[in-house]
Amino acid sequence: MLNENTLSKMKELKLTGMYESFKTQQNMNGNHNLTADQIVAKLIDAEYDYKQNKRMDQRLALAKLRYPASVEQIDFNTERTLDKNLFLRLVDCNFIKKSENITITGMTGTGKSYLACAIGHNACMLGYKVIYYNFAKLLTKLKMAKADNSYLKEISRISNFDLLILDDFGLQTMDHSGNISLLEILEDRYGNCSTIIVSQIPSENWYDLFENPTIADACLDRIIHNSHKLNLEGESMRKIIKSTCSKRK
Numbered sequence: 001m002l003n004e005n006t007l008s009k010m011k012e013l014k015l016t017g018m019y020e021s022f023k024t025q026q027n028m029n030g031n032h033n034l035t036a037d038q039i040v041a042k043l044i045d046a047e048y049d050y051k052q053n054k055r056m057d058q059r060l061a062l063a064k065l066r067y068p069a070s071v072e073q074i075d076f077n078t079e080r081t082l083d084k085n086l087f088l089r090l091v092d093c094n095f096i097k098k099s100e101n102i103t104i105t106g107m108t109g110t111g112k113s114y115l116a117c118a119i120g121h122n123a124c125m126l127g128y129k130v131i132y133y134n135f136a137k138l139l140t141k142l143k144m145a146k147a148d149n150s151y152l153k154e155i156s157r158i159s160n161f162d163l164l165i166l167d168d169f170g171l172q173t174m175d176h177s178g179n180i181s182l183l184e185i186l187e188d189r190y191g192n193c194s195t196i197i198v199s200q201i202p203s204e205n206w207y208d209l210f211e212n213p214t215i216a217d218a219c220l221d222r223i224i225h226n227s228h229k230l231n232l233e234g235e236s237m238r239k240i241i242k243s244t245c246s247k248r249k
Helices: 002-012 016-028 036-063 084-091 112-125 135-147 151-159 176-189 203-209 213-224 237-248
Strands: 101-106 130-134 163-167 194-199 227-232
Touching: 002 016, 016 036, 036 112, 036 130, 084 112, 084 227, 101 112, 101 213, 112 130, 112 163, 112 194, 112 227, 130 135, 135 151, 135 163, 135 176, 151 176, 176 194, 176 213, 203 213
Parallel strands: 101 194, 101 227, 130 163, 163 194
Antiparallel strands: none
């Protein structure tokens, strides 16, 4: 009866980790050889792990990453020209502590977005707040925000993320409004947060994406100045994966 009351109170207090651990141990009769200190430590560890995992799940849900990417699945074959040592250094996310950026460029299908999502996933696991956007869709969202007077709130919200991933940068020409929005985002984040820019267009050609040279200089200075560069080459990974699957069949 005493144990049932304890379980009931744990549930009422929303100590889910403790509840599940205590219930399991009671069913297994696994606490007989443990001291009181050991039992308490075990329950605290269970609650701590539960809350940590729950927070991580929440961060991943908030990030809305395009792919459920993992570092273990990254292909480091030489044809891709992916610098393994550099990538593994970036995955530890020290670049976020230093408020540095990453640019990932290469032809379509070379796995740029997957790499960005793998870094984003690791950042979530390490406790950082991450958000992923398709760049064109973000600009559309910001235009709509201007219409309903929520623009400044949205810009402020974006600036609060430790890592911002902008995918498919440059696929559509930016108008003046898009130029200004990008500048405001980068201005708020510069020196405070990190941004990953993913693009099919080589970074040396990004200047041409802007209609205003002054804004182009300001934006690119904030992106390129303190960025790590990954440039992918080789065949489309989609084509390679499809070919491999066909051979297996």
